[in-house]
Amino acid sequence: MKVINSRIIENNLISNKIYKLKVEFAGSIIPGQFFMIKTLDNSFLLPRPISVHDFNQNELTFLYRTEGTGTTKISTMRENDLIQLFGPLGNGFDINELKCKTAIIGGGIGAAPLLYLSKVLGKNADVYLGYKNDVYMDDSFRKYAGNTVVCTEDGCIGEKGFVTDFIDYNNYDAVVTCGPEIMMNKIIESCREHNVKCFASLERRMACGMGVCLGCTVETKDGYKRACKDGPVFSADELRC
Amino acid sequence: MKVINSRIIENNLISNKIYKLKVEFAGSIIPGQFFMIKTLDNSFLLPRPISVHDFNQNELTFLYRTEGTGTTKISTMRENDLIQLFGPLGNGFDINELKCKTAIIGGGIGAAPLLYLSKVLGKNADVYLGYKNDVYMDDSFRKYAGNTVVCTEDGCIGEKGFVTDFIDYNNYDAVVTCGPEIMMNKIIESCREHNVKCFASLERRMACGMGVCLGCTVETKDGYKRACKDGPVFSADELRC
């Protein structure tokens, strides 16, 4: 991990409130890792955790949704501006655990960290993407994944319903998920029922992103762990939910 | 005076650290008035006082030098961005007092508020501009002024020396000045010697810009006055220097 001011290659709106940020970065990255990102001015203080969406040839891609002050500010940055990156951070996914038949399940912007994973896992892994009504990222996943299922709550694109309705857990040895907590909790529960190993990438408010502030606690069966350093990927077995 | 979010028409670097900012604005303005300017984000808190450089047909022009956080941030704004303006503020120059033979003397960026004045006074007023080594604004003044004298400390452009060396106070009934304090003090002194009426536009740190915070005191013979509301233009007679 390192702190650098990186040059922005592109930072474009690709869907409602969803931006794709591409920056220069040399190094190696494990799928599921994230960066703490900050603009160089003082319009906000704490860097924002954003997952690696894709990585290749010195280009690092993030996909983020504008939520509040920080992400909105980041969305105003343009090509060639410098942006502060700190990372890569976090454990990332354990690829060795996923060398079996795997379902990758993403909800909304939560699917962002799963693309690079899908690319690494290849056709062996199927992808399930759930959205409210606005679909994005699906084409990128189709390039790499075995099967890609897209659904929306109102059925405007793809299947109609919640993504959790379309998964047959009997078909998989492992499940990986990132998205709204309520979706992930449901998936964890189903995996427990079906005895499928499950890994979830969690979100917590973070200050340091590197394990020193103890601000990002996740309650596990072994007590508090740090989402930023012990996670953000946790095995469902450890989690208390 | 009013508070508006105004659209930026242009915001370009025109010389070393000097930017020209043109914005939409409808209203009427007295030469020498200023605006409190702020970006819409929270990268700095207090609006920055910047004088009106030029005004016509709903276009308001500012000329500013990047000094610290605020002006640097303002310089990153681009065409079509919105910027918060509050104004016009301050007394401005009393044109009736300047219907005689007038010398307009500006030092560096201090000359910014004098262009619109020169335009209003026309050929009756001569302009003297002093710079360190980098000359700008001279062409704009030449369009309106009677005579325009430009000098630089190192003589790289125009006359060599301090602007104060090139003025024959006997030729003028009134002098108007804005620039570094030490220059203005020298001019005020010369005007007193030559019995020429003199008006100086002063700079103070400001919070409100409208006369309520009492933060921008100028010591006058009548006690403290407010640079923002009782000024920024003061008659040299009032000043204690």
Added chain:
Amino acid sequence: MIRLITNAMGLEFKNPVLTASGTFGFGEEFSEIYDLSKLGGICSKGLTLRERQGNSGIRIWETPMGMINSIGLQNPGVDNFIKYELPRMKSYNTVIAVNLGGHCEEDYFEGIYKLNESDVDLIELNISCPNVKTGGMAFGVKSSVAYNIVSKVKRICKKPLMVKLSPNAESMSEMAIACEEAGADGISLINTIQAMAIDIKKRKPVFDNVYAGLSGPCVKPIALRMVHEAAKNVKIPICGLGGIMTTQDVIEFIMAGATLVQIGTANFIKPDAAIDIIDGLTEFMDREGIDSLDEIRGIV
């Protein structure tokens, strides 16, 4: 708008949003920007019995999301205020509070006697200004000292009395209790926090007075805690302020227990901030389906 009417200290406020002392002059300048009758009330610039020139040197300094001021209570004095400012202020058709400071007990008493005979609606007793060398904040640090001056003032004061507390008080809860016991009709908090800035080029303090008062968004988390602390300890109404910039900030202060709020530094940042905030309150109530702010007041 009727939903915003707030009764406190025997007065009716059109809404709970006042403008804070020292950030609004006597209202005249702001009357050019918006209709002042839209405000819940106006607190005058801090007055002293006699006219004051205020402090020499730099008076304003920007800090990260805040500002430090060292105005030093420059003001025309109580008599001039009553004669030249108050009549205009009364015409604004909103609650007019006079912020009154003092160097010694007698100053306060004499000021009160004069204001008793005036049209002023409310007295905000400033025992907390950090910018004057003598008196001022000294009354606002120890609760026993505050109790003493407030109870004496209360005895002679014919107007509703709101005491403005200093965040530099030794203990906010004890201070609030002392003021309540001394008979205050309400309290307002916080005044500015004592702070300092240094000019490293000159190797000198920025302010001739060395210390000065910090305000603005940077102090809000502290102000909110203090208002909450005070609210948990007294029954008299609390007017909360310190770093309020948005309607959301106001809601937080009200949830923490404030009956009224004041807008200070925000008046400089966006001069029509108070109006935006008041409009935002109505929208908030619509959105949340609330008929009265009482439903959320002190809920936290």
Added chain:
Amino acid sequence: MIRLITNAMGLEFKNPVLTASGTFGFGEEFSEIYDLSKLGGICSKGLTLRERQGNSGIRIWETPMGMINSIGLQNPGVDNFIKYELPRMKSYNTVIAVNLGGHCEEDYFEGIYKLNESDVDLIELNISCPNVKTGGMAFGVKSSVAYNIVSKVKRICKKPLMVKLSPNAESMSEMAIACEEAGADGISLINTIQAMAIDIKKRKPVFDNVYAGLSGPCVKPIALRMVHEAAKNVKIPICGLGGIMTTQDVIEFIMAGATLVQIGTANFIKPDAAIDIIDGLTEFMDREGIDSLDEIRGIV
């Protein structure tokens, strides 16, 4: 670099810049970013005699140019620290300070006995943590209470003792004097300022503990004033902190009278901030033609 060497409390620091407790863990993570031997020193995460889980609920909240934290002294306890963390820390080749908190006098005493026998260079006695319900800050509010605990600790402590003061103290000058009189070898200030945040959607305090500690650039003007106030009142060395982000901030603290400084929240904002700051000090000295920071220390 030799010009930056600073002697204080019987220790030699390579430079006056330490990293602050709770913002640097035990150094391990930062050792992946830069060479920790470049630092003047490291203050460990706040320890308590026994392991602590820390607080439930949200622990971090951003505010205008600041952050509020409610970690609640989550830590492995003194024994585990000595066994598992200290050996590695000692290998960083810089001054290692242990930040020690406590719930009651006995906790502090037992912790000190254990640390006496360890390799620790310096003890930073935390009498100021606002994030634990019992004890903690209670020791840091009234100077008589602080005097009592510090003098007792001093009697048994075999290491240099630096007492970390709370900005929530009733009076900073009295507190500093009390610690000096109680025998402290130095004092560090400020810890976080008690603050609050409210989630208006949930109509609840953000933190399970309701109040929590504010830090970051927003508190700097207050911290600087407090350091100045302390420095004018005591002769023991002062370690100044609170919102330091840049070399310029450090210079201000030193001009206000600090011998050492600590970098806290800035470690999160730009993880290599401390190194930038140390490099900046050398540049500053070159630019100003200064041979030793003594030339500007306490000049204001």
